[in-house]
Amino acid sequence: MSRLGPWLTLAAVGVLGGTLFVVNMAQDTTTSTEAVAPPPTAATTQATAQDETAATPFPAxxxxxxxxxxxxxxxxxxxxxxxxxxxxxxxxxxxxxxxxxxxxxxxxxxxxxxxxxxxxxxxxxxxxxxxxxxxxxxxxxxxxxxxxxxxxxxxxxxxxxxxxxxxxxxxxxxxxxxxxxxxxxxxxxxxxxxxxxxxxxxxxxxxxxxxxxxx
CATH class of the missing domain: 2.40.128 (Lipocalin)
Structure with missing residues (x-):
């Protein structure tokens, strides 16, 4: 009876587990990247404030x-x-x-x-x-x-x-x-x-x- 059977089974399980771990890591990374929005820059904040407080031109x-x-x-x-x-x-x-x-x-x-x-x-x-x-x-x-x-x-x-x-x-x-x-x-x-x-x-x-x- 061959003694390689158990070892082959363990190896296959190890490969499968590693593959699932890599897939899970990739999914976690993608989810994290999509969930966190980049912080607004100073220029963006200033432009928004100017738009909100812009005065109306005077009549002639x-x-x-x-x-x-x-x-x-x-x-x-x-x-x-x-x-x-x-x-x-x-x-x-x-x-x-x-x-x-x-x-x-x-x-x-x-x-x-x-x-x-x-x-x-x-x-x-x-x-x-x-x-x-x-x-x-x-x-x-x-x-x-x-x-x-x-x-x-x-x-x-x-x-x-x-x-x-x-x-x-x-x-x-x-x-x-x-x-x-x-x-x-x-x-x-x-x-x-x-x-x-x-x-x-x-x-x-x-x-x-x-x-x-x-x-």
Whole structure:
């Protein structure tokens, strides 16, 4: 009787077991590779964030007005006027605080600057402009809603004295008069037709648009 039979049987079992082990390993490797997704790259994450926060472009011409409360109890009003890729903003409290700013209006974003390190950074969401205004080391958050004429920003200047007014969507007016020496006082009343009495004379204010040169 041959003694090779048992050995051949064991060898066959060993080969079969090895083959099954290799097959199982291959299946496990394939399953593991398919289950683990590659981590997102920094570029992909940044692109996604930019897509989600992309601002809406401004209309060709538009005006926006917003207000915020001051610690003193007074109201600070901000007017923004956009024309093409330029914008002008004016903020005042109707008594002493005032600031003119200008800069680009590109891709729904405003980065405006003015004298004495004044700045306004804002974004357009398709309706209103929301952003942060800084004047004299103080900072306020604004949401400026769209307004239609005659609402908007107006100015009149003569003999070195400038009157600046903001008319909101409800017809309320706030403004500041700046004298040649830089002192400020409340501006004379501006009527709905854009006229005012300045130093005893009847004058017509000019409506400001984003492409003008004022400030």
């Amino acid at each position: 011409e538009a005006d926006y007005v917003g207000t915020t409360s001051l610690a003193s109890g007074a109201t600070l009003t901000l007017a923004i006027t956009v024309e093409g890729e330029k914008a002008i903003a004016y903020a005042c409290d109707g008594v002493a605080i005032e600031s003119w700013l200008d800069g680009p209006a590109e891709a729904g974003t405003l980065r405006l600057t003015g004298k004495n390190a004044a700045s306004f950074d804002g974004d357009f969401d398709g309706d209103a402009v929301t952003g942060s205004l800084a004047i004299g080391g103080k900072q306020w958050t604004f949401t400026a809603a769209p307004v239609q004429p005659p609402a908007g920003l107006y100015v009149y200047e003569a003999a070195g004295v400038r009157q600046s007014w903001i008319t909101d969507g409800a017809g309320r007016v706030t403004g500041v008069q700046r004298a040649a020496d830089g002192t400020t006082t409340p501006a004379p009343a501006l009527r709905p037709d854009g006229t005012a009495t300045v130093a005893g004379a009847e004058v017509t204010a000019t409506k400001v648009s984003g492409g003008d040169d004022v400030g």
